[in-house]
Amino acid sequence: MDAMRKGQRWVLDAFLAVGGLDVLHPDAGAIFEQIGYDSTDLKRVFGPVKAGSMLPSAWSGAAKEIEHRAQHWEERGFTRTARRLYERATLLYARTHYSILGDDPRRGRYLEKVIESFKKVIAFSDHPIERVVLPFEGHHLHGILETPPNAKKLPCVIMLPGMDMFKEDWHKLMEQRILPRGWAAFALDGPGQGESLTKGLKMSLDNYDRAITAVIDWLSAHPAIDPERIVIMGSSMGSWWATRAAAVEPRIRAIAANMSNLGDKFVLLNQAQPSFMANLMYMTGITDTEEIQALSKAMTLDDIAPKVSIPYLIITGENDELTTLDSSIGVYGKLRGPKELWIYQYEFHPIGPQSDEWLTASLDWLEHALEDCFAPKHELRTFITKQGEYLEGSGEPPWWHP
Known part of the structure; x- marks a missing residue:
């Protein structure tokens, strides 16, 4: 990491001493408790x-x-x-x-x-849980599959963690909110994440795309899974990986991009806490700061999003500190299938205070997608106020229009 970003760590340390977890992400404690x-x-x-x-x-x-x-x-x-x-x-x-x-x-x-x-x-x-290890490009992918008892040919949600998450983060949500639907769930440590990273699998610009294909290959052969009903819930950076995969993997039926991080990565590497740059460098194995900045400039969805034609939901906070609302709206506009955009007023990256709501609502939305409830040109933008108003229209914050 470059000297400037390292030199900013004292600022983060000073605020951690005063503000604790909220300094890393405002109201993050709420979603931590939900999962x-x-x-x-x-x-x-x-x-x-x-x-x-x-x-x-x-x-x-x-x-x-x-x-x-x-x-x-x-x-x-x-x-x-x-x-x-x-x-x-x-x-x-x-x-x-x-x-x-x-x-x-x-x-x-x-x-x-x-x-x-x-x-x-x-x-x-009380239900079957499998630790899954899949050979992948000279290394291994590590995942967790959870299913209801005696499961056969069920819909399956692939859970993609973010940069600072891991597959075990999703266990309680899978157990409490997904399995009761009669669905299965698979949580992945992809390239550059969790157990897969520790055991040597680094992230490149496109190897996560191939990792998801390898996971879907495995799931499609599993007796508990219906290969025609596989969806993805990608959270934070997981939303970016899910979008890239959807452009090349036709077996994905729908995507929910929660706490989405779909725009370019300039804010993430240059304005957010310096730990994000250090984390991405470890995830990729890149040690040169100019090289990591070059990779970040290639991490856009401008040419990818127009290739996505499956149902797609974006959930984001108005004041997300890791991206910009303009960039999220920009990616949304390029998607070609049924789509919705939910923007939570005044919320930051974790969308913490409303996480109980959007975690379950995004699963309901995926269920509607699997049931073909959305017309091919379905498009809905909703701005959700702190007072619980659901303003349908442009999705833009009201203050944008005096």
Whole structure:
């Protein structure tokens, strides 16, 4: 990372000491809780943190305590209590693992703790969960498939995490909001993400496209999955990867782009926290700052979006700090299939306060897409105010038009 971006870290550290998690992303705690993090764990981690360098220790300290509690209840035979605690420990160990950038042996050690904890979740689960390892271009893709009991030929949602997420982040959402629909769900650590990255699979401009094809190949042969009803929920940078894949993979039926990051990556690398540039450099294996900037300039959807003709939903915050609203609207305008745009007033990247709403609503939207509820030219833009008004029309913030 260049000297200027490294030099900005003291600013982030100073604000972390005062503002905690909200400094990284305003109102992020709300969506963390929706996807399974315990609020007391988050408070314990961020309460004493005075600098970003303290985060791995804070995450790991909380993880060890929760794992110890899980082991106690497991020994007593209280498997449901143990399962919930192992779920918490998995997420906390995974955050520790994520927080250690680079080919560091400590990162590998914490990955083993993630795997160990999640295997306990699988052992005590009431439904089938598979840890999936797929050969891919000399390395491996790592994923999690969750299905209802006795599943056969069900619709499947592929969950694509963002740059600072991982497949285990989606377990509770899959268990609580997807499986009850009678659907299956697959969460992926693609190139440059999570377990796949730690085990050597770097991200390039286009290898994530091929990774999704490899996943769909595998899912299509699985007896629990209907290969004609595969959709994608791509969150944050996952929305960008999903869009690229949809332009070349005809088996994707629909996409929900949540907390979307569809525009160019200038804001992400040059105006957001310096950790994003460091993260992208590790994800790609690029060590030269000019080369990473050149890659970011190629990471546009201007020529990709017009090739996407399947139903497509964009959900974004008006004040997303990692992209611009203009760029999201620009990509939306280039899509060629049925499409909708939901803009949440005053919300930042996590769209945290309304995350309970949009997480479920985006799944409902995908269900409508699978049921062919949208006409070929369907197009709807909705601006959603803080007071719960749903203003249909241009989708633009009212203040744009005095």
